Amino acid sequence: MRLPTAECHTIDLSADRRTSVVRTVALFVVLAASFMFGALQASALPQQALNSRVVLDLPEGFEPSPLFSGFTNENLGVSYVIFETPHEAYDELISGFTAEGLAKRGITSVERGTLPRTDDHIYIRAQQTSPTGTYEKFFVVFRTADQSVLVSANVPVEIMRNRTITAEDIERVLSSAKTAAHLTVRELYRLGYLGEFKRAGTVIGTSTVYTRDGRFEPERKGQSRPVFMIAPSLDKRPVKEPQAFATKLLTSLTGYRQLKLSTPTEVTIGGLEGISIEATAVDATDENPVNLLQILLPAPGGGYYRLLGITPTSQTLIPEFRRIAQSFELTDARR
The missing domain is CATH 3.40.1000.10 (Mog1/PsbP, alpha/beta/alpha sandwich)
Incomplete structure (x- = not known):
């Protein structure tokens, strides 16, 4: 995957x-x-x-x-x-x-x-x-x-x-x-629940990936496995139409084809009101069918947080992804 x-x-x-x-x-x-x-x-x-x-x-x-x-x-x-x-x-x-x-x-x-x-x-x-x-x-x-x-x-x-x-x-x-010799660290958000998932690391400083084994790549090449990620937007531009924007983000996800989206629903997580969409697709890398959950949370003062879970259809993890997402909250640095 x-x-x-x-x-x-x-x-x-x-x-x-x-x-x-x-x-x-x-x-x-x-x-x-x-x-x-x-x-x-x-x-x-x-x-x-x-x-x-x-x-x-x-x-x-x-x-x-x-x-x-x-x-x-x-x-x-x-x-x-x-x-x-x-x-x-x-x-x-x-x-x-x-x-x-x-x-x-x-x-x-x-x-x-x-x-x-x-x-x-x-x-x-x-x-x-x-x-x-x-x-x-x-x-x-x-x-x-x-x-x-x-x-x-x-x-x-x-x-x-x-x-x-x-x-x-x-x-x-x-x-x-x-x-420089040392990096500066600033956490923007936290998850109160991960279940069996472990933090695999970050990219561009603030986007975080979680997997069951804490690895980015599977132990065996081509092995499909579930992943969950959080990706803040790269600017503070207000999200004027969250439902349309969330749909556009999910349909433009690279590496997947035959995307079929469910009807968007409204959610409230960590005091933030957002949009949740489930989808099915085929992983273009290994041709395996997958289920996806995306939650878009517009942030205070502009920008947004994108929570995305992807799992092989053989593993019923969408409810677990929802539980992880519900534990999301901003740190004091972003309140």
């Missing part, structure tokens, strides 16, 4: 499980384009992202995002999103950055370039159209003594066209990317 996400320090890079990194990169580039919000100043100061070791030299107007590992300029709709993996994952990480591979994720106009960096790295510029608009995309992948790092810059095309921000501005920031 395709895992929605993975965590850098627990990825198993054995030959049978290498695709975990590539799949995670695929999720990363999709997430980084789907939920961005928005005049750069000449001065730049080093800033470290929350739940990350990465430091970028950023102009005034950028702040660490409370929802993901990275930075945003809400006035411009520009963001930098960060993904970290172990040092040895570098070759697998860059393998996903081909024109063909990116095209499968809706990323086009791919061009390779160079940056004034002295480390091993690749730099790519591209474009992507998402539900929130069309974005210029800038990717740098580099490795340090103990990490491999991907930084994605996402800029609305109109900002580039009127030269409020230029490619040189973005390249200057990406060239400055480095890592």
Whole structure:
């Protein structure tokens, strides 16, 4: 079964499980384009992202995002999103950055370039159209003594066209990317009940995956198994039509086909009112039928939390997913 996400320090890079990194990169580039919000100043100061070791030299107007590992300029709709993996994952990480591979994720106009960096790295510029608009995309992948790092810059095309921000501005920031010795940690939510599920880790700092064995990839290649994940939105944009938006999110889920959705229902979890949808589908990776439960919870002050459970139809876990979801609550950091 395709895992929605993975965590850098627990990825198993054995030959049978290498695709975990590539799949995670695929999720990363999709997430980084789907939920961005928005005049750069000449001065730049080093800033470290929350739940990350990465430091970028950023102009005034950028702040660490409370929802993901990275930075945003809400006035411009520009963001930098960060993904970290172990040092040895570098070759697998860059393998996903081909024109063909990116095209499968809706990323086009791919061009390779160079940056004034002295480390091993690749730099790519591209474009992507998402539900929130069309974005210029800038990717740098580099490795340090103990990490491999991907930084994605996402800029609305109109900002580039009127030269409020230029490619040189973005390249200057990406060239400055480095890592600190320690990460900063900020928890946004918690689960009071997990049953047999265990935390497998996080991606982009705040999205969390849970499996029964605490692994991202199954012990046997191709083995179908249930997973549960929580993914905060990448910005604080208000969800104006929760039911329509929840339906759109679920029908756009990559890696699954023949999706059939149930009628959305209203739920209240942790004091948040949201939308619950069940669905059936076929996993495009292993052709196994699956059941899905998605719960969309619009957050106070904008944005949302997406709770998603996926299980082979042979395992009746939707009630268990609901019980896990009902234990969701925000921490003091998000109240």
